Amino acid sequence: MFLAAVGLFFALPQLAMARFAFQNVPVVHLDLSTLGTGWSVARLGEALAEPGLWEAARTSAVLATLAVLLNLVLLLPLAVLAEVRAPWLRPVLTGVTLLPWVVPPIALVVGVAATFRPLAPWFLSSPLSLVPFYALWAMPFTYRALDAGLRAVGARTLVEAARSLGASWPTTFRRVVAPATSASVVAACGLTAALVLGEFAFASLLLKDTLPTYLVVYQRSAPQAGMALALAVMVLTALALGGVVHLLRRRGLGVTTSGI
Amino acid sequence: MASIEMSGVRKEFGATVALADLHLTVRAGELVCLLGPSGCGKTTALRLLAGFERPDAGRILVDGGDVTAVPPRRRGFGMVFQEYSLFPTMTARANIEFGLRVRRAGARERAATVDRLLEVTRLEPHADKYPHQMSGGQKQRVALARAIATQPRLLLLDEPLSALDAQVREHLRDEIRRLQQEVGVTTVLVTHDQHEAMAIADRVAVLRDGVVEQVDAPRTLYARPATPFVAEFVGTTNRLPARVDGGRWHVLGTPVEVVGPDPTGTDAPRTAVAVVRPEQVGVSRAVVAGAVGGTVVGMSFLGALTRVTLELPVEGRVVADLLGEAADALAVGAAVSVSVRPGAGAVVLR
Numbered sequence: 001m002f003l004a005a006v007g008l009f010f011a012l013p014q015l016a017m018a019r020f021a022f023q024n025v026p027v028v029h030l031d032l033s034t035l036g037t038g039w040s041v042a043r044l045g046e047a048l049a050e051p052g053l054w055e056a057a058r059t060s061a062v063l064a065t066l067a068v069l070l071n072l073v074l075l076l077p078l079a080v081l082a083e084v085r086a087p088w089l090r091p092v093l094t095g096v097t098l099l100p101w102v103v104p105p106i107a108l109v110v111g112v113a114a115t116f117r118p119l120a121p122w123f124l125s126s127p128l129s130l131v132p133f134y135a136l137w138a139m140p141f142t143y144r145a146l147d148a149g150l151r152a153v154g155a156r157t158l159v160e161a162a163r164s165l166g167a168s169w170p171t172t173f174r175r176v177v178a179p180a181t182s183a184s185v186v187a188a189c190g191l192t193a194a195l196v197l198g199e200f201a202f203a204s205l206l207l208k209d210t211l212p213t214y215l216v217v218y219q220r221s222a223p224q225a226g227m228a229l230a231l232a233v234m235v236l237t238a239l240a241l242g243g244v245v246h247l248l249r250r251r252g253l254g255v256t257t258s259g260i
Numbered sequence: 261m262a263s264i265e266m267s268g269v270r271k272e273f274g275a276t277v278a279l280a281d282l283h284l285t286v287r288a289g290e291l292v293c294l295l296g297p298s299g300c301g302k303t304t305a306l307r308l309l310a311g312f313e314r315p316d317a318g319r320i321l322v323d324g325g326d327v328t329a330v331p332p333r334r335r336g337f338g339m340v341f342q343e344y345s346l347f348p349t350m351t352a353r354a355n356i357e358f359g360l361r362v363r364r365a366g367a368r369e370r371a372a373t374v375d376r377l378l379e380v381t382r383l384e385p386h387a388d389k390y391p392h393q394m395s396g397g398q399k400q401r402v403a404l405a406r407a408i409a410t411q412p413r414l415l416l417l418d419e420p421l422s423a424l425d426a427q428v429r430e431h432l433r434d435e436i437r438r439l440q441q442e443v444g445v446t447t448v449l450v451t452h453d454q455h456e457a458m459a460i461a462d463r464v465a466v467l468r469d470g471v472v473e474q475v476d477a478p479r480t481l482y483a484r485p486a487t488p489f490v491a492e493f494v495g496t497t498n499r500l501p502a503r504v505d506g507g508r509w510h511v512l513g514t515p516v517e518v519v520g521p522d523p524t525g526t527d528a529p530r531t532a533v534a535v536v537r538p539e540q541v542g543v544s545r546a547v548v549a550g551a552v553g554g555t556v557v558g559m560s561f562l563g564a565l566t567r568v569t570l571e572l573p574v575e576g577r578v579v580a581d582l583l584g585e586a587a588d589a590l591a592v593g594a595a596v597s598v599s600v601r602p603g604a605g606a607v608v609l610r
Binding site for chain 2: 157160171
């Protein structure tokens with residue numbers, strides 16, 4: 001019963017969005033006789049034909065990829081270290097990665113802008129200036145996904161097993177830890193990418209054209225097409241993540257997000 | 261085959277002393293079990309041997325060479341972990357092959373070794389399965405094969421059977437012993453299961469609070485435990501009052517042979533607590549001179565033996581293990597004579 005209520009809580013807005021985006025029947029004329037009429041994907045076609053969409057999507061994809069890479073480079077070695085050699089580091093990392101969420105985006109942007117504008121104005125003019133913000137913003141999710149994955153596979157004993165068999169640290173990392181934790185790395189990447197693809201505040205405050213800012217602007221001029229596009233992005237993201245998780249599960253690598 | 265010597269080994273974790281002053285020698289080709297309750301330091305001792313921890317004091321010698329500061333990968337030991345620790349993205353074959361691969365063994369040698377180990381461990385049908393496709397017993401056999409594939413100088417087993425169900429555990433226990441003897445590798449096995457230790461080991465080291473209480477062959481450990489702790493930890497025991505009478509210790513009215521310091525000197529106490537095994541307790545329907553009277557309050561059938569629970573007026577509850585015929589004559593509520601059987605081994609005083 002509770003689950004059904006929760007399901008409805010999430011499903012109803014989506015269904016309402018879908019109806020608004022894909023059915024050409026004003027809500028005041030909606031009844032049982034008109035419920036099945038007027039459905040069309042033409043609005044989505046219009047939205048996809050806009051050249052600005054692809055430019056914004058490309059920018060967001062680049063930003064998401066770079067933010068994912070930056071977070072992995074920063075956090076994966078630290079998460080492995082905390083699991084394998086220095087358990088005392090885990091609470092420190094848990095706390096530190098949460099810090100960016102204590103500072104509101106507006107304060108973060110204003111602070112960073114005030115610092116960089118006189119020192120390195122080129123940094124703020126480039127869309128890539130969003131990468132560190134996104135990496136910081138996604139850190140709690142990335143770290144927790146990695147940490148949960150490392151614990152789930154028992155990374156510490158895997159490392160000890162590999163070391164006792166004569167493997168060096170690089171070999172242990174490359175041949176044992178990295179493949180065994182690929183599921184959690186994918187989970188971390190997915191969460192980071194999803195966050196970046198939906199992030200509006202930083203991009204808007206720094207006046208950058210990303211997919212979310214484009215969607216907001218486009219929706220003002222074409223509400224139905226904008227809604228159709230937002231839904232399509234959401235469905236595609238969910239399908240992509242689901243597909244990767246399914247592939248990993250077939251290889252016996254369960255994706256765990258406990259603790260997130 | 262290598263001989264091991266741990267001398268004066270101490271390890272602390274913060275304020276906790278895991279190993280106080282460990283002295284242990286393992287002879288070449290021997291299988292020694294480290295047995296003890298949780299927190300006694302047995303796993304710490306194994307991890308120190310493996311090189312995953314460094315001792316705060318003391319030395320670890322292998323064939324006379326000091327390996328105390330040698331990293332795990334250079335020790336040439338094989339280790340089997342409680343939770344299997346198979347590499348999840350590798351098949352059984354690749355797992356077994358891993359150690360050979362990192363040692364840059366040739367392809368032909370690798371294939372021959374892996375094939376032989378798959379055969380010895382009866383894993384051929386599962387060679388291409390991933391760990392998540394195998395049962396617990398199969399996974400632990402892969403872990404065992406992986407550990408011995410590199411022909412280690414020492415094989416370390418950290419509670420390798422504790423995650424398995426009873427039937428598989430017994431089967432794999434025998435298989436570990438068979439493999440160990442076939443390969444002839446010196447082995448140290450950690451367990452908290454006394455039956456496992458007694459069944460598999462050449463010698464058992466009983467640990468308590470970070471020190472070795474006794475190291476002996478299983479039979480000696482059982483028959484002549486050096487301390488009351490060992491007596492109580494290895495096998496079931498009764499604690500009964502003992503007193504000196506005519507210069508000899510008596511338990512349940514019977515003169516007994518004792519193990520440990522014999523306090524029958526001038527300044528010695530005249531009473532003590534004796535630790536007596538159930539099979540040392542004699543039960544008779546007939547009145548026996550000097551024996552203590554009691555009542556049967558419970559009987560449990562254990563196969564070849566029957567465990568009889570007795571209520572004695574002073575000593576309280578006592579359990580006795582009797583062979584079928586002796587137990588057949590008894591029933592719950594029966595009045596019996598209870599004594600310590602002469603010639604049933606020594607009792608331990610505390």
